[in-house]
Amino acid sequence: MPPAGPSDEQLMLAYRGGDAESFAALYARHKGGLFRFMVRSIKDRAAAEELFQEVWMKLIDSRSRYEPQAKFSIFLYTIAHNRMIDHWRRRGLETVSLDEDDAPEPRAPQAMQPERRAELNRTGERMLAAIAALPVLQREAFLLHEESGMTVAEIAVATGSDPQAAKSCLRYAIAKLREALADE
Amino acid sequence: MNKKDEPLDDVPGALYRALPRDEPPPAMDAAVLAAARRSVAKRPERNWAIPVSLAAVLVLSVGVTLRVAEERPDAQMKPLAPSPAAPAVVESAAPQSPSPAAAALPQAKVAQRPSAASASGPPMNEPARPANAPSAQEPNVSPAPERKEERTIGALSARESTEPAPFVPSPRADSSQPIAPAAASAADAAATRNVPADRPVARQALRAAPPVAAESGAPMMSRSAAAESSVAASLEARSPEAWLERIAEMRAQGRHKEADESYAEFRLRFPGHAITPEILRKIAPPR
Incomplete structure (x- = not known):
């Protein structure tokens, strides 16, 4: 069920325009799911927390380039997926x-x-x-x-x-x- | 082919959703949100730097342009001279010292008064003022409190001025007596103060200036500036010899008072100009 209020994409566009409160709303929507996704994917909680923070930092850094070409959740989890791939490669693991x-x-x-x-x-x-x-x-x-x-x-x-x-x-x-x- | 279209076996999903809902620690939330705010806080600096710089340059440019436009007519101001209708006859070769006839000519009396130009910035009449004609040489300055006002360009400009009523030299009724033209030029007088109706210098200024309709909607400063520019231009076109020839014409026509004043202006404008005895005889007042 989609969340009430502005869509994720609208919030991200507002944040791109400089509205930090939109980011806070976006973060509140997705932080739990993303956190659990990463903790349960990586199984190392400390590494997962570090990667979780890196994903959001990456999102913050790339906000000026954000274009709503796809769902925001896909954009967010793609960043997370890539971070996890990098993490496994650093650890010498392979998918x-x-x-x-x-x-x-x-x-x-x-x-x-x-x-x-x-x-x-x-x-x-x-x-x-x-x-x-x-x-x-x-x-x-x-x-x-x-x-x-x-x-x-x-x-x-x-x-x-x-x-x-x-x-x-x-x-x-x-x-x-x-x-x-x-x-x- | 999605969660709704093709339902998967939802037993594991239901069990999964029954698990505890782990959340990131509050410290991590705070760190992420702070980073997001910091990133947004940097943005206005980059966004505003260029527009503010452009606006500042624009404002400065407009200010300088307006300032230059205001001062340009002032820089061209010259002392007032007789009407430019005189024939352009040029006299040549002259003795260095004036003859007794020339010495008998009346000396100019300069009105020593504060000028509007000195009150409003760079002295607008300074370039036209002879270097050797300080106001101390013209002590005969008297106020003219009963002077009839003449509605002139100068009067129009004077209404805009906030300075107090200026000194106005007293004209002499006798044409053989020294006259009292404004050393700072009649253009200055016409532009900045009320001028007596019987003052030839003021009339000359009006003659030299283009006609101005008092009812015109144009700004007063623009009209005044246009008149001053016209006067300055006519003076620039006049050579000393032509000026003297014009004075001689005035003598010949019996306009001695005008000739006296014009000669006084001439001396202020060209203090070192040598005059031949022949011209001196023409321009000397009748005995």
């Missing part, structure tokens, strides 16, 4: 291929090992563990879908992937999560 056929089988998360299942007695924790166990791109697609409400096509744009691949990522992610939760 899996978008081609699902080439994607490696997800390793059973440690949280899902039988000896730890007893510890995950709460659904929320199990859910978080299942998300953390997803491949990077599937996890990203699921989080984008849940946190920003993006469609498959929008996820494809934000992640720079093919729509079909994005759709596959999302479907696989949901299927694996359902399976992980059903295991209990």
Whole structure:
């Protein structure tokens, strides 16, 4: 459900024109979703907080060049996606291929090992563990879908992937999560 | 092919949305919002620097232009001389010292008075004032409180002036007596104060000036400036010899008073000009 009042794009244009209060409204709308998206994608909370701040700083720096060619959320999460890619590259990590056929089988998360299942007695924790166990791109697609409400096509744009691949990522992610939760 | 068109299995989604809603720490919120405000605060400086600079240059340019336009007529002011209708006859070669006849000619009496120009900035009549004609040489200055006012360009200009009523030299009824032209030039007098009706210098100024309709909607300063420019231009075109010839004509026509005043103006304008005995005889007052 779209937020009441000016759209994200109108707020960003107002901020481009010098209205700091518009930015505050925009930040209030998106800070939670973006923060959770990054914390749950990266899993390292300190690094996620740092990247979260970098994303907003990047947005602030690029405000004069902002043009509402797409939804603001796509613009924002594209910045976040690129920051995370840079982060993984710095850490020597690689994302899996978008081609699902080439994607490696997800390793059973440690949280899902039988000896730890007893510890995950709460659904929320199990859910978080299942998300953390997803491949990077599937996890990203699921989080984008849940946190920003993006469609498959929008996820494809934000992640720079093919729509079909994005759709596959999302479907696989949901299927694996359902399976992980059903295991209990 | 989106969330609405093709519903996915929403069980994981519902469970996910039931998770605690983590938020960034308040310190991070404050840091981001402060950065956003700082970025916006810098913007007006860049945006206003160029327009303000352009506006300042424009204002200064207009101010200087107006100032120059106001002062230009003043810089061209010259002392008033007789009507430019005199024939252009040139006398040549003259003795360096004036003859007794020339010495007998009346000396000019200069009205020592504050001028409007000195009150309003650079002295507008300074270029026309002879260097060796200080006001101390003309002590016979008297106020003329009962003078009849003449509605002239000078009077029009005088109404605009805020300075007090000036001194006006007393004219002599006798044409053989020294006259009292304004050393600072009749143009100055015409432009800045009320001039007596019987004062030839003022009449000459009026003759030299273009006709001005009092009912005209043009600004008074513009009319005054136009008259002064015309007077200055006519004076510039006059050579000393032609001026003397004109004085001689006045003598021949019996206009001795006018001739005396014109000669006094001539001496103020050309104090070192040598006059031949022949011309002196023509311009000397009758005995």
